[in-house]
Amino acid sequence: MIDNRKQLEAQLSAMLDGELSDADRAAVEALIQADAQARAQAEMLKSVDDFGRLHFADLLKEPVSLDLVRSIKTASEPRRAVRLPKAGPGRPRIKPTLNVVIASSLLMFSLGAGAGYMFASRPQMTTYADLAGDPNKAWLDDVVSNYRLFSRQSRHLVEVPAAESAHIVDWLMATTGVSFRIPDLRSEDLEFVGARLYSAGGRPVGQLVYRNRDAEVIAISFAKSLTPSDADMQEVIRDDIGLVVWHGQQASYVLTGPSSDAYLDGLAGKIAGII
Structure with a gap:
């Protein structure tokens, strides 16, 4: 009792x-x-x-x-496990x-x-509200919506596969009016999968699609620019999606991937020097 x-x-x-x-x-x-x-x-x-x-x-x-x-x-070294001493015999549990x-x-x-x-x-990183005065905001919204939809696809991830790279260049240049080269990003552990074409902000947008070692989708979108040339890159976070935006002399570019990817900004810098 x-x-x-x-x-x-x-x-x-x-x-x-x-x-x-x-x-x-x-x-x-x-x-x-x-x-x-x-x-x-x-x-x-x-x-x-x-x-x-x-x-x-x-x-x-x-x-x-x-x-x-x-x-x-981005942790470079795993932490060593700490071995805790075993509890002595007969120790009462409280x-x-x-x-x-x-x-x-x-x-x-x-x-x-x-x-x-x-x-x-908590103040956030750059948001879409911060870009309200940017005439490219509308097309950035569409870029995000497109990425959220297509990146979940598997069988229909791209319209034209990477094996047809020459056709991809001719097709997207003729449709978008933007001259470009397909960046070789194998040194960054990114595999080129193929290309897509969609509309954003009322403009045709070309998109080059890559996959990393974790099967995450990294995409490069480009369209005729509506703003003056701006070499500065801007990183934007939209929920679980990260974007790096920059403008060339004739085109606007957006690198899109998971927001947890710590290397998007560095990758964008490399792409800007190639594409």
Whole structure:
């Protein structure tokens, strides 16, 4: 028989964690059925446990900062695992009381709310709102929409395969009016897959499609420029899509890929010197 409140809390907590033997679990369940006070305590503990799990799950859904994602992907050396000493024999295990569980749940809720506030109020990188005065904004919106749609394709990723590179150059030059060369990016671990043609901002846009070692799609889009020549590159983040935008003397270019790719800006610089 469980003869005190603290022991009952410990047994109820162990039962919720699935740590009781069949015999102990049956004894606790029998007590809950027979004792109204034990039943109320069990229900309260279960509600606190559910509350904590719910808000912890919500916290895991918070977006991870782009800086953290890029730091992980660009880490040069893996961290060495730290071997923790084994617990000594006979060391008693401390079970949290109901008050500790409630306090922990409330703390978790506060941390989740604080994290949400910080992410909501944190200044972001260049956004489309920042480009509102740019006459190319409309076509950039279409570039993003096109990438989001076609990059999920597999069988129909491109219209003309890489094997027909000569035809790709003639076809896209005649349609877009932009002279270009297909960059060889094998040194960057990018495989040229083929090309596409679509419309963005009311202009025909040529697109060269590549895949990296992770099977992620990297695309180069180009169209006749509506703005004066601007050598400066601008990096834009749109949700999970990253863009690097620049303008040549006759054409505007956009390199598009996953926003977690830390090398898009450097890759764009290399492409600008080739295309």
